[in-house]
Amino acid sequence: MAGKKIYKTPSAYDYPLILKHLLHTPERFARDQEIVYGEVKRLTYAEFFERLGRLANALKHIGARPGSVIGVMDWDSHRYLECFFAIPMMGAILHTVNVRLAPEQIAYTINHAEDEILFVHRDFVPLIKAIRSRLKTVRTFVFLSDDPDTSVPGEFTGEYEGMLETSPSEYDFPDFDENTQATMFYTTATTGLPKGVYFSHRQLVLHTLAVAAGSNGMKPGGKGLAADDVYMPITPMFHVHAWGLPYVATMLGIKQVYPGRYEPEKLLKLIEKEGVTFSHCVPTILHMLLNHPLSRKINLSKWRVNVGGAPLSEALCREALDRGIDVYSGYGMSETCPVLTLALLRPDMVSWDKDLQVEVRTKTGIPIPLVDLRIADPEGRFLPHDGKSVGEIVVRSPWLTQGYFKDKEKSEELWSGGWLHTGDVGYIDRRGYLKITDRIKDVIKSGGEWISSLELENIILKHEAVDEAAAVGIPDEKWGERPVVLVVLKQEYVGKVSEDELIAFYRNLAHKGTIPKWAMPDRILFVNSLPKTSVGKLDKKLIRKQVLSTNAAKE
Incomplete structure (x- = not known):
């Protein structure tokens, strides 16, 4: 009516x-x-x-x-x-x-x-x-x-x-x-x-207003993005409007710095010279900058960084915090314009110790204004926000793409049931924070149970020798799939760390109850680098091919 x-x-x-x-x-x-x-x-x-x-x-x-x-x-x-x-x-x-x-x-x-x-x-x-x-x-x-x-x-x-x-x-x-x-x-x-x-124009304007409101109104002290900031994107402008932040920065009249082609030394020099206070990037870029020698010589304590596009690992978050960087996760996708959530601390969390803060900062976050985000089971039933119930993330918001250009079938699939289906799997805790545990296509299905590839990666990244990691499932006659983890070692540890040592690292955490024993990886492969997509995400498709070809060569 x-x-x-x-x-x-x-x-x-x-x-x-x-x-x-x-x-x-x-x-x-x-x-x-x-x-x-x-x-x-x-x-x-x-x-x-x-x-x-x-x-x-x-x-x-x-x-x-x-x-x-x-x-x-x-x-x-x-x-x-x-x-x-x-x-x-x-x-x-x-x-x-x-x-x-x-x-x-x-x-x-x-x-x-x-x-x-x-x-x-x-x-x-x-x-x-x-x-x-x-x-x-x-x-x-x-x-x-x-x-x-x-x-x-x-x-x-x-x-x-x-x-x-x-x-x-x-x-x-x-x-x-x-x-x-x-x-x-x-x-x-x-x-x-x-x-x-x-x-549409309407979608971009509403996204701009909501991101500005979410960045400021939901952050303790209101210091999210303000007129006295200096903004420099480190997410390409061709990728989802650089997450929409150039529209926000322009609306607020903020000093803006555009770096051209991304080169670590140039980015770090611009941060120092122009007094950059806010950026956003994928974890790969932040990792690259923190590992550049120049990053040790400049003051990064006034820099705030929103990390998205891929999970922010606890190890990388902790390293950034140790450098004085105010780092936190955000979540969205190409289809969502993109921002849906920000992992901002609530006021009562500001006094928490670093380990507890890291746990929050690396979650996927809480929805910004005008985002209705739910967790649903395969039948489309919404699941409780208990920190345990895992399902697909579905969403409604005024700025979501209304379909795929010239593709009616995929458009209807995207919007099945009137909710945009992200293809991501996760849970929402009692405080309202979303935590993505995997992509539906990347979750490892073993013996009828789901193993989170992201959890396996996050665990091994806590080992002092590990620089990058990727977990994938490969076919197994008995279990359907079993996990394999590819690892890039830090340069100083190459040749000094064995597969058995890293398996033992997982086993020790399994004994402590951090991970089920049956979810431990069967193998760890050492590689020089990990394939990534054009925007810096792990390319799990190529990684699976890499593992399968390695196994085939050994047979």
């Missing part, structure tokens, strides 16, 4: 939730604040706002119109931030191309998205030339370069900075329906072709 709608006088402004309205506050209160692109460029917000108008006019001049799909292939830069706003604000669609995919996958995503205009950084020109004959919809290429004196390749219409210089700064960004599509990108699936997800 519908309630009574409000009366709206004919002259009242409806105020659609569109991206241009996120700029009202910084336009008035942060015009002198800085946006920095590595060592290449510094500009103020006032200049940024002018450049948005210039970019929109330049795009209009080369034929962009409402509904046009415009692809971007760039490193993290001020240019990318301008595209985050100007392209959707003019009614076009921003396609953030994952430049780390294989060339044939990049060609597929550009064609599938139906890109008409493609911005290409000079580093990716050879790649585009290699796949040019396979691109069916692109009619205009725009060249991006950090060096204004670089010659523009012949097949390119023009160069980004040159186009902006010759375009007027005044552009009347229109109002339109808030459900208009703003962005799209493709998932980095380890099986099959990448799947396209898409988001």
Whole structure:
């Protein structure tokens, strides 16, 4: 039964939730604040706002119109931030191309998205030339370069900075329906072709507001992300809008630092030079930075880091805390825009000792505002929040993708029963904190019981000799599957630690009741490195192949 709608006088402004309205506050209160692109460029917000108008006019001049799909292939830069706003604000669609995919996958995503205009950084020109004959919809290429004196390749219409210089700064960004599509990108699936997800202006605005509210209102002291922060993403801008944080930082008028291509020494120098206080990244990146010699020479005690994309291990969390870094987990996925939960400490937890804090910080977290997150059994029944009942994580929120682009069957599968199915398995404790125990496709099914690959990895990462680890299940005639753990040793321990010693490490914890004896791995394999996806996650598909080929070679 519908309630009574409000009366709206004919002259009242409806105020659609569109991206241009996120700029009202910084336009008035942060015009002198800085946006920095590595060592290449510094500009103020006032200049940024002018450049948005210039970019929109330049795009209009080369034929962009409402509904046009415009692809971007760039490193993290001020240019990318301008595209985050100007392209959707003019009614076009921003396609953030994952430049780390294989060339044939990049060609597929550009064609599938139906890109008409493609911005290409000079580093990716050879790649585009290699796949040019396979691109069916692109009619205009725009060249991006950090060096204004670089010659523009012949097949390119023009160069980004040159186009902006010759375009007027005044552009009347229109109002339109808030459900208009703003962005799209493709998932980095380890099986099959990448799947396209898409988001509206309304979804991006609500996600921005909820992340800002969740980061501040749910964090003790309110120090989540504020006007005096310095923000630098270390999650690529092509990956789920850099987790949506550039929209949040711009709305709040925060100083922003974009590092370009990720190089450990450059990232650490920027953190020190620009006074970076907040970043987000996958565990692989944080691990890489903490292991770089320069990290021992600079003060990281003012740095807060939200880790997502893969589980934050207790060992890595503890190491970061020991360096003075305020580190905590977050959770989301490409299909969810992405942020769903943050593992922020409650006020009563701030005084807890480090071990107890680590346990909370490495959980998947509590839902941010406007997220309805549940645990469900295979029949779709919701499970209690008792810290024991394990099921699939299903979710509702106003910013979840409404389907997969051009894939009705997979879209219905994603939204079966009216809830978005994440494919992740976990539990919710009595305090409301979610803990992911595995991906459905990665859980090891042995003798009718589930073994968490994440738990096996987290255990062995506590051993002083272990640098990285991955657990997978391999076929077994008797049990169905049995766990095998691949380990990368720290350099100083190579050749000094045996498989038996690490098995004994698991056995000792099994005796203490930390892990069931039947869940212990049968084998541990030492490897030089672990395969990862384009966004730094463990590629379990390739890892399984690696284990199976190793076993086959021994038979």
